[in-house]
Amino acid sequence: MKPRINTMGELSVAIGVSRPTLSRFFQDPSRVKAATVKRIEEGLERVEYVPNFFATRMNRKSTDIIGVIIPYLNDLFFNKLLESIEFAAMEAGMTVITLCSHSDPAIEARAAETFMSMNVDGAVVMPLGDHSDQKVHFRLKSRLPFVLVDSRPNTMPNVDYVGTNHVQSTGLITEYLCRVGAPPVFLAMPRGTNFNALERENAYILKSKELGFAPEIIGTEMLQDNWHFEDHGEAALGAEFAQGRLMDRSILCANDRVAVGAIRAAARHGLVPGSSTKGGLRIAGHDENPLCPYLNPALTTVAQNTDAIGKKAVSRLLQIIRGNVEDDTPEITLFDGYLKLRESA
Amino acid sequence: MKPRINTMGELSVAIGVSRPTLSRFFQDPSRVKAATVKRIEEGLERVEYVPNFFATRMNRKSTDIIGVIIPYLNDLFFNKLLESIEFAAMEAGMTVITLCSHSDPAIEARAAETFMSMNVDGAVVMPLGDHSDQKVHFRLKSRLPFVLVDSRPNTMPNVDYVGTNHVQSTGLITEYLCRVGAPPVFLAMPRGTNFNALERENAYILKSKELGFAPEIIGTEMLQDNWHFEDHGEAALGAEFAQGRLMDRSILCANDRVAVGAIRAAARHGLVPGSSTKGGLRIAGHDENPLCPYLNPALTTVAQNTDAIGKKAVSRLLQIIRGNVEDDTPEITLFDGYLKLRESA
DNA sequence: TCCTCCCTTTTACACGTGTAAAGCGTGCCG
DNA sequence: CGGCACGCTTTACACGTGTAAAAGGGAGGA
Numbered sequence: 001m002k003p004r005i006n007t008m009g010e011l012s013v014a015i016g017v018s019r020p021t022l023s024r025f026f027q028d029p030s031r032v033k034a035a036t037v038k039r040i041e042e043g044l045e046r047v048e049y050v051p052n053f054f055a056t057r058m059n060r061k062s063t064d065i066i067g068v069i070i071p072y073l074n075d076l077f078f079n080k081l082l083e084s085i086e087f088a089a090m091e092a093g094m095t096v097i098t099l100c101s102h103s104d105p106a107i108e109a110r111a112a113e114t115f116m117s118m119n120v121d122g123a124v125v126m127p128l129g130d131h132s133d134q135k136v137h138f139r140l141k142s143r144l145p146f147v148l149v150d151s152r153p154n155t156m157p158n159v160d161y162v163g164t165n166h167v168q169s170t171g172l173i174t175e176y177l178c179r180v181g182a183p184p185v186f187l188a189m190p191r192g193t194n195f196n197a198l199e200r201e202n203a204y205i206l207k208s209k210e211l212g213f214a215p216e217i218i219g220t221e222m223l224q225d226n227w228h229f230e231d232h233g234e235a236a237l238g239a240e241f242a243q244g245r246l247m248d249r250s251i252l253c254a255n256d257r258v259a260v261g262a263i264r265a266a267a268r269h270g271l272v273p274g275s276s277t278k279g280g281l282r283i284a285g286h287d288e289n290p291l292c293p294y295l296n297p298a299l300t301t302v303a304q305n306t307d308a309i310g311k312k313a314v315s316r317l318l319q320i321i322r323g324n325v326e327d328d329t330p331e332i333t334l335f336d337g338y339l340k341l342r343e344s345a
Numbered sequence: 346m347k348p349r350i351n352t353m354g355e356l357s358v359a360i361g362v363s364r365p366t367l368s369r370f371f372q373d374p375s376r377v378k379a380a381t382v383k384r385i386e387e388g389l390e391r392v393e394y395v396p397n398f399f400a401t402r403m404n405r406k407s408t409d410i411i412g413v414i415i416p417y418l419n420d421l422f423f424n425k426l427l428e429s430i431e432f433a434a435m436e437a438g439m440t441v442i443t444l445c446s447h448s449d450p451a452i453e454a455r456a457a458e459t460f461m462s463m464n465v466d467g468a469v470v471m472p473l474g475d476h477s478d479q480k481v482h483f484r485l486k487s488r489l490p491f492v493l494v495d496s497r498p499n500t501m502p503n504v505d506y507v508g509t510n511h512v513q514s515t516g517l518i519t520e521y522l523c524r525v526g527a528p529p530v531f532l533a534m535p536r537g538t539n540f541n542a543l544e545r546e547n548a549y550i551l552k553s554k555e556l557g558f559a560p561e562i563i564g565t566e567m568l569q570d571n572w573h574f575e576d577h578g579e580a581a582l583g584a585e586f587a588q589g590r591l592m593d594r595s596i597l598c599a600n601d602r603v604a605v606g607a608i609r610a611a612a613r614h615g616l617v618p619g620s621s622t623k624g625g626l627r628i629a630g631h632d633e634n635p636l637c638p639y640l641n642p643a644l645t646t647v648a649q650n651t652d653a654i655g656k657k658a659v660s661r662l663l664q665i666i667r668g669n670v671e672d673d674t675p676e677i678t679l680f681d682g683y684l685k686l687r688e689s690a
Numbered sequence: 691t692c693c694t695c696c697c698t699t700t701t702a703c704a705c706g707t708g709t710a711a712a713g714c715g716t717g718c719c720g
Numbered sequence: 721c722g723g724c725a726c727g728c729t730t731t732a733c734a735c736g737t738g739t740a741a742a743a744g745g746g747a748g749g750a
Contacts, residue, residue, distance in 0.1 A: 001487075007706055018729045023708060033727060053462040054399040055706035059735050073424040074635055083418045086445065095459070098443060100431065114440070117398040142346075230639050260639045267641050290419055294575050294605045296612050296641035352736055363699045368738060378697060400736035404705050692750090699744070705737090714729075720722090 005049040015043025026051050057119070066317065067115035067123040068098045069108060075257070076290040077306070078126060081150060084310025085124055092318055094121070103227070105133045112136045116143055122317040126150045129194040145320040149313045151196045160320070160330045162313045164304045166196065169337025170203035170252075173284055173302045175211070176339060177250040180275065181282055183213035184250035187237060187258055189229070190222035197254035200286060204252065218246075219258070233261025234268075241269040250282040250345060256292055259285030259299055263344065273297060273344045282345035286337075297343035305335040350394040360388025371396050402464070411662065412460035412468040413443045414453060420602070421635040422651070423471060426495060429655025430469055437663055439466070448572070450478045457481045461488055467662040471495045474539040490665040494658045496541045505665070507658045507678045509649045511541065514682025515548035515597075518629055518647045520556070521684060522595040525620065526627055528558035529595035532582060532603055534574070535567035542599035545631060549597065563591075564603070578606025579613075586614040595627040595690060601637055604630030604644055608689065618642060618689045627690035631682075642688035650680040 005011050008026075012019040017040055024031045025040050032040070057063045066089050070078050082098060089096045097120070101108035108128060115123050122145035125137065134153060140146050147160045177184040186204045189197035201217065208215040219236035233253060240246045247269070253259035262283050266273050273283040274297055285292065288303030312333050319325060350356050357364040362385055369376045370385050377385070402408045411434050415423050427443060434441045442465070446453035453473060460468050467490035470482065479498060485491050492505045522529040531549045534542035546562065553560040564581035578598060585591045592614070598604035607628050611618050618628040619642055630637065633648030657678050664670060 009706080019707085020709075020730085021728065027708085036728075050458060050462045052403070052464070052706050053459065054403040054464075055735095056708080058397070058399040058403065058706085058737095059708040061708095073428045074421060076419060076421060079418040079424065083445075083447070086447070100428075102428070102431070113395060114398065117395045119397070119399075263641060264639060291636055294609060295639075296608060354736080364737085365700085365739075366698065372738090381698080397736055400705095401738080403707095403736085404738040406738095694747100694749085696747090697745090699742100701742080702740085704739080706735105708734080710731100710733085712730085712732105714727100716726090716728095717724105718726100719724085 002046060002048040005047050008051065011043075011047065011049050014047055015040060017043070026056075062121055062321075063119050064094055065118060065120045066094045066096050066314070067111075067118070067120040068096055069101060069111050069115075069123070069125045070098060071101050071108075071126050071128045072103045073100055077256070077287050077304075078150070080290060081126065081306045081310055084307050085149075085314055088311045088314035092314065094314075094318075101128055101132075103128060103131075105131055105136075109133055109136045112140050116140070120144065121321045122146065124149055124313050124317060127153070129196075130192050145317055147313050147317050147320075149309060151194070153195060158330050160316055160332075162309050162316065162333045163196075163335075164309070165334035165336055166199040167203045167206065168334075169286065169302045169304070170200045171207045171210075172337060172339060173252060173286065174204055174207040176341075177252060177282065177284060177345060178211055178213070180345075181250050181279065182248075183208065183211070184252040184282075184284070185216045185218060185246060187233060187251050187253045187262055188217050188219045189254045189258065190232065191220055194254070200254055219254075229255065229257035230261035230264070233258035234265045235261070237262045238265040238268065241265060241271070246281075247271060248280055250284070253283065253285045256285035256287045256289035256299060256301055259283055259301070259344075260291075260295065263295060263297070263299070275300065275341070275343060275345050284345040288340055292340065293342065295344070300342045300345035301340050302337040303340050304337055308335045347391060347393040350392050353396065356388075356392070356394050359392055360385060362388070371401075407466055407666075408464050409439055410463060410465040411439045411441050411659070412456075412463070412465040413441055414446060414456050414460075414468070414470045415443060416446050416453075416471050416473045417448050418445055422601070422632050422649075423495070425635055426471065426651045426655055429652050430494075430659055433656045433659035437659065439659075439663075446473055446477075448473060448476075450476055450481075454478055454481045457485050461485070465489065466666045467491065469494055469658050469662060472498070474541075475537055490662055492658050492662050492665075494654060496539070498540060503675050505661055505675045505677075507654050507661065508541075508680075509654070509682055510679035511544040512548045512551065513679075514631065514647045514649070515545045516552045516555075517682060517684060518597060518631065519549055519552040521686075522597060522627065522629060522690060523556055523558070525690075526595050526624065527593075528553065528556070529597040529627075529629070530561040530563060530591060532578060532596050532598045532607055533562050533564045534599045534603065535577065536565055539599070545599055564599075574600065574602035575606040575609070578603035579610045580606070582607045583610040583613065586610060586616070591626075592616060593625055595629070598628065598630045601630035601632045601634035601644060601646055604628055604646070604689075605636075605640065608640060608642070608644070620645065620686070620688060620690050629690040633685055637685065638687065640689070645687045645690035646685050647682040648685050649682055653680045 008019050008022050012022055029037050070082055086096050099111035123140055124147050126149050149162050152161045188201050205215045223235040224231045253262055271281050273281040285299050285301040288301050292299040292301055353364050353367050357367055374382050415427055431441050444456035468485055469492050471494050494507050497506045533546050550560045568580040569576045598607055616626050618626040630644050630646040633646050637644040637646055
């Protein structure tokens with residue numbers, strides 16, 4: 001076992017280089033002459049030393065940390081977004097610390113406090129649908145560079161935001177469904193749960209006017225008492241099928257998890273949604289949840305460009321952090337969705 | 346806006362309470378007289394102050410942080426495990442910091458260094474199947490309380506470990522499949538990728554000897570060049586179906602993600618695996634991935650007790666941290682799996 | 691009125707590293 | 721050989737909080 005060394009001071013006597021030089025070395029080796037770098041690196045080979053994370057961050061003007069808040073862990077879509085954010089931040093040399101709200105506004109609030117107490121350089125927040133405490137977001141915004149991602153309360157128009165253009169994305173899939181069959185019915189989320197679902201619903205109505213068909217919307221009420229989107233989709237569409245309705249229609253779901261439930265409802269009624277069957281049931285979703293290709297039938301959907309969203313969120317944050325902003329006008333960036341045609345529609 | 350205060354020193358003059366008393370208050374209000382607590386709390390109402398996370402952790406003997414390493418983000422099973430760990434740690438008053446390996450041993454190694462530099466009280470690691478650099482785990486183990494979770498290299502028998510008893514769990518589903526139909530074929534993972542899959546394969550062979558049938562194993566070779574377990578399952582079973590084989594057998598898959606692919610392969614060949622069809626194709630998995638109930642058909646599987654595993658990992662870690670261990674014998678805890686009977690088998 | 695106990699304040703030092711300023715040694719150039 | 725620039729060392733102070741020891745103050749009891 002190598003001898004263990006706890007402080008930079010001990011290390012400096014152990015390898016015969018002054019402490020300030022070591023400090024510069026650990027921050028950026030190029031600030032130290034090559035020969036000295038070699039001597040330090042050889043010394044580190046013979047010894048067990050790790051600089052103290054807290055001590056280093058306490059004194060730097062910048063902590064090089066980006067805090068990310070994710071709403072819950074049981075949804076691969078958010079994990080994909082998180083992955084994209086983490087890679088973008090890694091590339092920029094930032095350390096990412098992720099905290100999860102676990103569907104609880106109180107936990108989200110605590111996470112925000114933790115980030116403030118850490119003096120993170122900036123924060124990326126994916127909110128809890130309608131359930132976030134907006135005071136928490138305002139507080140974060142007032143204290144540090146802050147970007148909202150994925151969804152946005154309509155009461156916060158003055159915050160940097162990166163997301164999907166739901167008018168475009170929902171319009172795209174609506175047009176597609178009209179092109180290959182009868183105009184779709186919209187399977188919504190219950191009221192008061194999810195900004196994105198409501199935006200898509202409105203985009204669907206808009207597109208229906210443009211194309212000249214009468215919008216039909218189901219699933220606006222909560223039939224289930226739990227919070228699983230899949231169960232909501234299954235219950236809402238199942239109720240229609242039970243009355244013999246909609247069995248040969250196109251169903252556009254507010255998101256993929258609702259669509260998963262819709263497909264289950266179809267299976268229970270002996271129906272197989274599909275693009276190949278002429279004039280039959282079709283089901284489409286929204287988001288491109290990673291499990292879409294593996295469903296039976298594989299789910300046709302509109303992909304959100306999670307890669308672009310994550311990259312943009314990080315680059316915008318860095319722009320604010322580094323002060324490369326002429327004015328403090330918040331920037332709203334919306335990426336287009338793109339069709340993912342599979343078996344279900 | 347409330348006036349912003351940056352240090353405990355400023356706060357102490359602002360509300361007229363000495364700094365050491367404030368320090369005690371923030372660590373544990375019960376160590377301060379009730380009247381003083383009230384005065385401090387009233388003061389905090391009028392002022393904007395957050396204690397510095399780094400400064401507090403630097404000087405305490407204990408950082409109250411548990412570090413968790415998760416192998417990748419695109420698998421809900423690990424997220425479920427993480428959720429259980431986070432709740433258990435939260436209940437114990439610990440802060441959890443999670444870092445993701447993103448399938449890359451180098452990133453995993455960096456995460457381990459980060460935890461060591463943070464002086465976390467302990468670390469929970471879910472390894473990268475066969476791909477973790479074991480030196481990293483040994484290094485962590487030598488420096489701090491350390492528990493391995495979910496999977497374990499056979500070269501690390503002397504480390505605390507919490508997981509599932511695969512002999513029991515695989516035996517259970519094997520027995521079930523034998524009870525309701527012909528003895529199952531085992532759909533394995535390619536060699537050199539996954540300790541758990543191999544353990545289950547061995548458990549299957551063991552049980553086949555006990556029940557007196559000849560084990561049949563497919564999928565030990567990698568047909569796909571990518572790393573998606575689902576694609577492996579689809580390719581391996583699809584190759585059998587293409588030859589007209591196994592179309593009326595029970596298929597026991599090494600895990601649920603492989604089973605997802607197996608179900609896809611069945612669908613492509615016009616087969617519907619199911620428990621209801623007499624003598625027909627059956628497909629079963631292992632793990633109870635959260636998406637199992639939403640597949641078509643819903644996947645029969647053996648659930649790992651993720652809740653118990655997460656709780657035990659945290660409680661064992663706390664036991665080591667608090668020194669409540671008589672000797673340093675590593676503790677191996679294996680929980681039983683339990684059947685989740687659904688449509689597919 | 692005095693004593694005692696409890697909680698607070700005061701004072702001082704500690705944690706491990708960042709960072710600025712001044713002094714020193716070395717090698718290069720003319 | 722003298723001068724200069726560069727990079728290192730030395731020295732000193734800073735960050736924000738933990739923590740220990742000693743001194744102070746107020747309430748309660750005798």
